[in-house]
Each structure stands twice: as structure tokens, then as C-alpha cells.
Amino acid sequence: GKSVAVLTSGGDSQGMNSALRAIVRLSLHRGMRVYAVHEGYQGLVDGGEKGMEECSWNSVSNILHKGGTAIGTARCRDFREREGRLRAASNLVKRSIGNLVVIGGDGSLTGASVFKEEWMGLLAELQQEQRITAEEAAKCRFLNIVGLVGSIDNDMCGTDMTIGTDSALHRIIEAVDCLTSTAASHQRSFVLEVMGRHCGYLAQMAAIAGRADWVLIPEKPPEPGWEDVMCQKMQTCCGLGERLSIVIVSEGAVDKENKPITSQYVKKVIETKLGHDTRITVLGHVQRGGKPSAYDRLIACRMGAAAVLVLLQATGEIPPTMIGVQGNYICRIPLMECVEATRNVNRAMQECNFKRAQALRGSSFLR
Ligand code: ATP
Secondary structure, three states, rough: OOOEEEEEEOHHHOOOOHHHHHHHHHHHHHOOOOEEEEOOHHHHOOOOOEEEEEOHHHHHOOOOOOOOOOOOOOOOOHHHOOHHHHHHHHHHHOOOEEEEEEEOOOOHHHHHHHHHHHHHHHHHHHOOOOOOOOHHHHOOOOOEEEEEEEOOOOOOOOOOOOOOOHHHHHHHHHHHHHHHHHHHHHOEEEEEEEEOOOHHHHHHHHHHHHHOEEEEEOOOOOOHHHHHHHHHHHHHHOOOOOOOOEEEEEOEEEOOOOOOOOOHHHHHHHHHHHEEOOOOOEHHHHHHHOOOHHHHHHHHHHHHHHHHHHHHHHOOOOEEEEEEOOOOOEEEEEHHHHHHHHHHHHHHHHHOOHHHHHHHHHHOOOO
């Protein structure tokens, strides 16, 4: 029978456990052996009982409702080196594992793809150095890889949503609601800084769902002189009786010259131009915490099941595949295409080519 290893890598996100659970249980149900790899690629490199654990049905009991990842995640330096990948390959081959599911961001998925490209060479080297036998190598002639995107940023091409984004948005909206209720007695302005790196999805959606007065996102740097326009808008709202102003700043927000727009700067602008009592709230890791939303549990479960089906259906070597959701359909996309496109988006963003970045990202959230 087939065997599969599953790992979570890079930053954690809510819903990873749901994906893990679906992968373990559907694999077992269909007669595949399944190994949970601990602490991202580090578990593959280290091997042993601590690094890679064979799963039973109950290994993934009681994790569905928990945030983060039950098998740990890490940024693994060793896996970036060839020797680390040699050790990782040897640990898979020793257990006759020819399938790998990686749940992580674009970095983790790039690592997976590098690993697959090198696979034949790694096996040859391991055999030459007598670290594995010819029989062991023969059982794992190729490595089939499927990637799932776990990230709160929603910054990956090829999927409308990444696992964790919806839950993070819930945390942000809860925070906005809390700010709203403290504002009853003062005329106050809040600058709320949210995560997302180069992607303004979280900020943009939070601004709509949380009735913000102004939002700054990386994809749409404001026109020069925006400070006055923003303050005018806030003043108008005050005139209409609003007691609270909220400005949401994406952590990657920049101006037309690609200089970061910080929450500190926005606060200073509001204080000098409007004289409002202004507070900054940086949500930080709160956004990654708490329970996964129903939506994240569902897409993660559907994506996890789809990953297992790809591997079960493979009758031979398959190109690295990413599972995404497009228009509410779970779909299979060539992994490297998604990784390349995502890199190109980030490059276009760095070059201030925002139109190109938007077109490349293919996500409709700015429309
Ligand atoms: P996040 O979106 O949360 O940052 P990520 O998956 O992009 O997640 P990274 O830190 O970029 O996070 O990558 C996670 C791990 O994947 C790295 O620590 C490393 O072990 C592995 N990795 C990333 N890129 C490569 C690569 N080019 N070659 C080998 N391994 C890699």
C-alpha cells in the first residue's frame, strides 16, 4: 500500500488542524499509512520517533476546534541545505514513504518543489554513500507532492482563499467591534494595524465589514495629498454625529514612492490636522489566535480530502500539485505555477507596478 507524510510549515494559521485531520482520516480509511511530521521540515530532517509519527484514527482526535497546528510548525534552516534534504529523503525512504503533503505558505511550497526536483539526485547520492540500500531506493523512485496553503494573509495565487484568512478576519472584526464600544463617551480616532504582508485583503475586508472611515493597503497607494482628503472625510463624519473614526492600515501599506505608511505616521497626521485623541492598536498575533471559523474548518477539510484523493489516484509520478478553492470549487493546480505567479506579484509590488500585481494575483477582492 501507499504511505504519505504530512507536515505544517512556516507561520501557523487557524484551520491547519482541520486539514491535518481530514488527511489522516481519509488516508487511513482508504488504506494508506500516514505519518505526521513534527515541527515542519525539521521533523523530516531529524526523523526518529520525535520527528515522524505514524498516525492512527485517534491521533487527530480533539484538534478540529483548536487554532494553530497540533503537529507544530517551524522555519527550518537545515532543509535549505542539501545535507538537510539528504537526511529528509533518507528518513522518507527508510519508511517507504513516496507521498508528501505540505501545508504552509509560498516559502514552504517552494521548498517542497525544490525537494521533488532533486529527488532522483538525492537518492543516487544516498545510495552511493551507502546510507540507503538499492532495494529501499527502488521502492521510492519518485516523490509525489501536494501543497495546501495555510496562511492568514490570503496572498497566494491560484486560490481565492487560504486556510486561516477567514478566522483572522473574524479576530479583526471582533477587535473593531470592541473599539467601537469604548468610543461611546469620547470623540476618538483609532488607527488599527492589521497583518497581511504584501497583501491588503485582510485590511480591505475588515474596512468593509467593520465600517472603517479610511483604509490603506499595499495594492492601492493613495494619491499624494491623501492626508488632507482622509482628514476631511473624518471631519465630515464627525459633523454628521459620528463619535468614532477608524482608520485601518495594512502592515504592508506604502505610498506611491513605495515608502511604508506606518500607523505612527497616520496617528500623527490625525493629531496634527484634526486634534483628535488618537490611539494605535496593533493586533499582531491575536489575528492568528483563537478558534478556526466554520469556513476555515470546511475549506481545510475539503482541501485535505482533495490532497489525499490526488495521491490515491496517481498511478505513477505526478507533477507537484496545489489544492485551491476557486469560486467555491476545490481544484488542483500546478504547484510551481502558483508559486511563480505569487513571486511575480511580490516583485511587481516591490516595483510599484500595482496594476500588474493585481492582474497577476487574479484575486477579485479589489473589484
Ligand atoms: P509564511 O507565509 O507564514 O511566511 P512560508 O511557508 O512562506 O510561510 P517560509 O519561512 O518562507 O514560510 O518557509 C518555511 C520553511 O520552508 C523554511 O524555513 C524552509 O525550511 C523551507 N523553505 C522555504 N524556501 C525553501 C527553499 N527555496 N528551499 C528549501 N526549503 C525552503
